[in-house]
Amino acid sequence: MARRVRDVLLIGTALLWLIPTYLVVVNASTAADDYAGPSWWPGSWGFFDNLSTAFETADIGQAMSNSLLYSTGAALIAVGVAALASFAVVIMPVKRPAVWFWAIYTGTLLPLQVFLSPLFNGYADTSLYDTQYGMVLIYAAIAVPFAFFVIRNYMTTAPREMMEAAQLDGASWIAMFVRIHLPLARGALLAAFLFQFLATWNDLLFGITLSTSPNVRPLMAALAELNGQYAGLGPPVILAAGLVASAPTVALFLGFQRFFVNALKLTP
Amino acid sequence: MTALDERNSALTPRTRPARPGNSQRPHGSLLLFLFPAVALVGILLILPFLFTVYRSFFRDNGFSRSWVGLENYTTLLTDDIFLRSVLNTGMWTAGTLLLPVLLGLLIAVGTNSVRWGPMARFAIVLPYALSGSVTALLWNFMLQTDGATNAMLDSLGLSTLERSWLLEWPMNTIVMIIATTWQATGASMILFLVGLQAIPAETIEAGRVDGAGGFRLFRSIVLPQLRPISVVVIGISLVNSLKTFDIVWLLTRGGPGTESETLALTMYRQTFTLSRYGYGAAVAVILTVIVLLASWTYLRRQLRTN
Numbered sequence: 001m002a003r004r005v006r007d008v009l010l011i012g013t014a015l016l017w018l019i020p021t022y023l024v025v026v027n028a029s030t031a032a033d034d035y036a037g038p039s040w041w042p043g044s045w046g047f048f049d050n051l052s053t054a055f056e057t058a059d060i061g062q063a064m065s066n067s068l069l070y071s072t073g074a075a076l077i078a079v080g081v082a083a084l085a086s087f088a089v090v091i092m093p094v095k096r097p098a099v100w101f102w103a104i105y106t107g108t109l110l111p112l113q114v115f116l117s118p119l120f121n122g123y124a125d126t127s128l129y130d131t132q133y134g135m136v137l138i139y140a141a142i143a144v145p146f147a148f149f150v151i152r153n154y155m156t157t158a159p160r161e162m163m164e165a166a167q168l169d170g171a172s173w174i175a176m177f178v179r180i181h182l183p184l185a186r187g188a189l190l191a192a193f194l195f196q197f198l199a200t201w202n203d204l205l206f207g208i209t210l211s212t213s214p215n216v217r218p219l220m221a222a223l224a225e226l227n228g229q230y231a232g233l234g235p236p237v238i239l240a241a242g243l244v245a246s247a248p249t250v251a252l253f254l255g256f257q258r259f260f261v262n263a264l265k266l267t268p
Numbered sequence: 269m270t271a272l273d274e275r276n277s278a279l280t281p282r283t284r285p286a287r288p289g290n291s292q293r294p295h296g297s298l299l300l301f302l303f304p305a306v307a308l309v310g311i312l313l314i315l316p317f318l319f320t321v322y323r324s325f326f327r328d329n330g331f332s333r334s335w336v337g338l339e340n341y342t343t344l345l346t347d348d349i350f351l352r353s354v355l356n357t358g359m360w361t362a363g364t365l366l367l368p369v370l371l372g373l374l375i376a377v378g379t380n381s382v383r384w385g386p387m388a389r390f391a392i393v394l395p396y397a398l399s400g401s402v403t404a405l406l407w408n409f410m411l412q413t414d415g416a417t418n419a420m421l422d423s424l425g426l427s428t429l430e431r432s433w434l435l436e437w438p439m440n441t442i443v444m445i446i447a448t449t450w451q452a453t454g455a456s457m458i459l460f461l462v463g464l465q466a467i468p469a470e471t472i473e474a475g476r477v478d479g480a481g482g483f484r485l486f487r488s489i490v491l492p493q494l495r496p497i498s499v500v501v502i503g504i505s506l507v508n509s510l511k512t513f514d515i516v517w518l519l520t521r522g523g524p525g526t527e528s529e530t531l532a533l534t535m536y537r538q539t540f541t542l543s544r545y546g547y548g549a550a551v552a553v554i555l556t557v558i559v560l561l562a563s564w565t566y567l568r569r570q571l572r573t574n
Contacts, residue, residue, distance in 0.1 A: 113513075144308050204518075
């Protein structure tokens with residue numbers, strides 16, 4: 001009896017959880033002109049028209065390609081830079097590795113708001129404001145501490161014998177790093193890359209603070225602008241854009257679920 | 269918990285592997301390896317952080333700046349808008365600890381060993397793949413006065429329950445916490461599931477042999493074993509809830525007026541809308557202190573009792 005009640009509650013919760021997604025899909029598919037309040041069943045089919053309205057109004061296509069550039073670029077830079085630093089702290093005979101660790105890791109403990117206004121002023125003074133270079137640079141910097149944390153932890157737990165056995169006589173540090181430690185740590189590198197890719201893709205705060213023109217603006221900032229025209233454009237257009245904006249993250253997330261579980265456990 | 273043990277090990281000296289044969293002097297290459305990370309973090313994060321702290325002692329409108337000492341902070345303490353913002357942030361923290369964490373635990377335990385478990389869990393975890401902004405977009409549609417929630421209530425004959433969800437405090441903060449619960453429960457559920465599956469079957473079996481079952485088994489056998497993973501889940505939720513920005517920015521802009529602002533929004537509005545850079549910096553510093561204190565006290569207490 002108790003088991004029956006539990007099952008009903010759990011299945012009920014799961015169904016309840018699906019309702020918003022279901023309603024959004026149905027109403028994003030309704031042609032904007034036919035929309036007359038939220039409906040439970042699909043009426044007309046206008047998903048792609050809605051989408052093209054969204055793309056024209058808020059330049060969603062450009063914003064998506066910007067976000068793709070920022071997410072890929074920043075995650076690649078961050079992972080590379082973090083791997084170098086992890087190697088130095090874990091493998092090389094550094095004095096006071098703990099000091100270096102905290103110097104880099106502190107960046108992820110501080111709330112992002114505390115960086116914003118000096119960055120805004122600094123970007124304005126150095127003409128990085130509203131440029132693609134500027135965006136890649138800040139997203140990379142934000143991503144370094146956590147990527148460093150993941151890769152460093154991995155390097156400290158990797159089997160030591162394996163590394164020692166693989167060490168080459170007389171090889172330079174760089175050769176050791178490139179030939180042995182990078183390949184050994186590829187699981188951690190991939191996890192850090194995926195995690196930072198998604199974090200950058202999902203960012204709103206820096207997008208609305210450090211960029212303004214449609215050519216530079218990342219996707220979430222463009223969606224925010226689109227959402228501001230909710231009344232004028234109608235919900236189907238907004239929802240269609242929201243669904244398309246989520247497609248890459250949903251795909252990545254479902255494809256690499258195991259990596260996220262591992263990365264989540266390490267989140268500060 | 270591995271994450272915490274490993275974090276701790278950062279502080280203890282470690283033995284090093286044998287160095288390469290001709291043992292190069294590391295100084296030159298050390299710079300090469302550490303410099304990029306330290307430079308990026310130092311210039312783009314630590315320097316701005318220090319400048320924010322410095323700026324919080326000034327009255328600063330972007331053009332002129334004058335030293336006012338602690339005045340920004342003392343003004344904050346009597347600023348009703350700021351105090352409301354602190355209250356809202358507290359509601360976010362309490363709500364996030366109560367809802368996504370508890371629900372995640374219950375769903376993980378409930379679906380762990382049933383046949384249809386994976387299907388139910390998929391429904392819960394799907395929203396976690398969405399960003400905060402997209403979640404806000406979807407829930408904007410749900411929560412508008414002419415939106416889907418009211419339409420749903422209407423079609424169920426419950427029109428007396430219809431509300432202007434986003435226009436009245438504290439209802440707007442509560443429904444936004446629920447929207448976040450919808451998005452975030454999947455994450456804590458996954459983590460609790462990982463913790464559950466790490467409990468040795470013999471432990472559970474031993475409990476059963478001793479006559480424990482149902483709730484007692486859960487309370488005295490399962491729950492203590494989940495303690496390390498709970499530290500991680502609660503820690504993440506705590507810090508994230510303190511930094512709540514995206515969903516509030518998109519759903520209410522902190523409004524109506526400033527009623528649903530969180531600290532992150534108050535800082536943003538003071539700084540970028542009102543150009544009160546010093547005052548905004550003081551809000552950012554207070555937020556930072558709260559975040560650091562929360563993670564520090566919490567982690568320290570947990571580590572000591574472990």
